[in-house]
Amino acid sequence: MQTSPSHGRSITGGGPRSDRAKEAKEFDETKAGVKGLVDSGMAKVPRLFIHPPQNLRELSPDTDGPATGLEVPIIDMMGYGDCRRRDVVNDLRRASETWGCFWIINHGIPVDAMERMLEAVKQLHEQPEGVKREWYSRDDAKKFGYYCNKDLFTSKAASWRDTIWFDFSRGVLDPEAVPLLCREPVFEYERHFEKLKTSMSELLSEALGLDSDYLGGIGCMKSKRMSCHYYPICPQPELTVGTINHSDASFLTLLLQNHHGGLQVRHKNQWVDVSPVPGAILANIGDFLQLVSNDKFKSVEHRVLARQAGPRVSVACFLFPGEMQKSKPYGPIKELLDENNPPMYREISFTDYFGYYLSSGNGMNGEAVLPHFRAFDKTKAGVKGLVDSGATKIPRIFIHPPENLPDLSNDTEGTGLQLPIIDLRGYRDSRQGDIIDGVREASREWGIFHIINHGIPLDVMDNMLEGVKKFHEQQVEVKDTAFSE
Ligand SMILES: O=C(O)CCC(=O)C(=O)O
Numbered sequence: 001m002q003t004s005p006s007h008g009r010s011i012t013g014g015g016p017r018s019d020r021a022k023e024a025k026e027f028d029e030t031k032a033g034v035k036g037l038v039d040s041g042m043a044k045v046p047r048l049f050i051h052p053p054q055n056l057r058e059l060s061p062d063t064d065g066p067a068t069g070l071e072v073p074i075i076d077m078m079g080y081g082d083c084r085r086r087d088v089v090n091d092l093r094r095a096s097e098t099w100g101c102f103w104i105i106n107h108g109i110p111v112d113a114m115e116r117m118l119e120a121v122k123q124l125h126e127q128p129e130g131v132k133r134e135w136y137s138r139d140d141a142k143k144f145g146y147y148c149n150k151d152l153f154t155s156k157a158a159s160w161r162d163t164i165w166f167d168f169s170r171g172v173l174d175p176e177a178v179p180l181l182c183r184e185p186v187f188e189y190e191r192h193f194e195k196l197k198t199s200m201s202e203l204l205s206e207a208l209g210l211d212s213d214y215l216g217g218i219g220c221m222k223s224k225r226m227s228c229h230y231y232p233i234c235p236q237p238e239l240t241v242g243t244i245n246h247s248d249a250s251f252l253t254l255l256l257q258n259h260h261g262g263l264q265v266r267h268k269n270q271w272v273d274v275s276p277v278p279g280a281i282l283a284n285i286g287d288f289l290q291l292v293s294n295d296k297f298k299s300v301e302h303r304v305l306a307r308q309a310g311p312r313v314s315v316a317c318f319l320f321p322g323e324m325q326k327s328k329p330y331g332p333i334k335e336l337l338d339e340n341n342p343p344m345y346r347e348i349s350f351t352d353y354f355g356y357y358l359s360s361g362n363g364m365n366g367e368a369v370l371p372h373f374r375a376f377d378k379t380k381a382g383v384k385g386l387v388d389s390g391a392t393k394i395p396r397i398f399i400h401p402p403e404n405l406p407d408l409s410n411d412t413e414g415t416g417l418q419l420p421i422i423d424l425r426g427y428r429d430s431r432q433g434d435i436i437d438g439v440r441e442a443s444r445e446w447g448i449f450h451i452i453n454h455g456i457p458l459d460v461m462d463n464m465l466e467g468v469k470k471f472h473e474q475q476v477e478v479k480d481t482a483f484s485e
Pocket residue numbers: 227229243248255257263302303304314315316
């Protein structure tokens with residue numbers, strides 16, 4: 001596949017004033033993705049893909065091998081249907097509470113079905129440019145398609161990754177909707193996957209201490225969507241990322257990857273390499289499971305590094321509520337609540353959660369989305385905590401009905417009216433009568449007035465205000481001790 005050399009130049013070139021939106025549009029119109037750039041012989045990462053330092057922080061040097069000494073837990077599901085069920089459930093609980101992700105082995109999906117799936121995805125991405133061009137789209141109504149960066153036009157920087165998707169969320173996916181080349185492997189994988197999904201739903205229910213059919217009963221994993229990523233070799237991996245740090249909005253994500261590593265998860269504030277384990281599937285707890293489990297299970301922050309090795313191929317299968325359940329409110333599961341475990345989140349539908357997730361950059365701007373839905377009072381961090389957490393939108397509980405809101409279009413400065421100011425100097429002697437008259441008048445007309453020369457020294461007032469400001473600006477942990485409901 002070739003991208004025309006002139007096109008390549010226009011993307012890499014551009015002086016400091018050239019416009020990102022224009023670069024994104026030009027690149028998008030090639031419909032050839034990152035793979036097209038690499039195939040055109042591009043030796044430098046185009047500016048569109050260069051991330052600001054805060055996105056690249058801590059990318060190296062621990063990119064090879066588990067320098068941290070930490071490793072994602074591996075859970076052997078062998079015998080989960082009978083003799084080992086209790087062990088498997090306990091292992092799942094521990095891993096979901098501490099890591100928010102874990103490998104599963106002996107999960108029932110044949111290794112060759114997984115390999116065929118990965119190979120089919122690789123082949124799809126490696127189709128000639130002219131073939132892939134027909135699939136290029138960001139239209140969510142389509143069941144199959146291909147794009148480079150869903151958020152290409154809204155993100156701060158693009159990521160070194162192309163994606164093909166299969167959407168199984170609205171009923172059964174019609175085989176005719178996907179290219180013949182991948183039909184058999186995709187539907188074979190999906191058939192096995194459905195069985196694993198049912199088992200995971202039962203085991204995770206039990207791991208939460210609920211009946212095994214609980215999560216199935218609330219329909220929270222009914223739908224699925226497969227995002228099949230292709231990460232081409234990157235000539236300057238220190239300048240960009242494969243996938244920026246984020247947690248998934250889903251309930252659960254089950255991930256296949258080929259032998260090229262690059263995936264990392266955040267654990268105990270360190271990035272830990274998720275080195276491929278042959279035949280294993282990676283399970284990631286998503287935000288929505290953290291929400292319904294009332295923080296018992298943790299959604300895991302993860303990212304994919306851009307690398308000089310590749311191409312890396314992965315299949316992330318996101319599980320989330322079905323069509324019938326998507327718009328119904330979900331909140332912390334009642335059975336998990338008691339006086340020591342108050343609800344940490346307010347109720348919200350998956351549709352609303354996901355809408356917010358997308359509008360705040362697919363969770364891909366490095367800012368966690370879930371905290372926005374915490375039951376506000378439980379944070380004990382106040383409005384200041386919201387602002388400090390980088391909230392860019394006002395949470396719904398703060399939004400007032402129109403009748404409460406001042407008419408901001410009216411310029412109040414233009415009225416010429418001013419609050420009365422009453423000078424208290426001499427109120428014990430010569431001016432007492434005037435002052436009393438002034439107070440009476442202001443109380444009758446306004447109900448509010450300023451007083452000056454009141455006897456409280458200015459520095460005492462300033463110190464008081466400064467003290468209050470300092471209190472509010474303390475760490476949340478310090479203020480926590482003074483918080484009272
Ligand atoms: O490619 C991967 O391994 C991870 C992809 C991912 O995190 C996602 O699609 O949400």
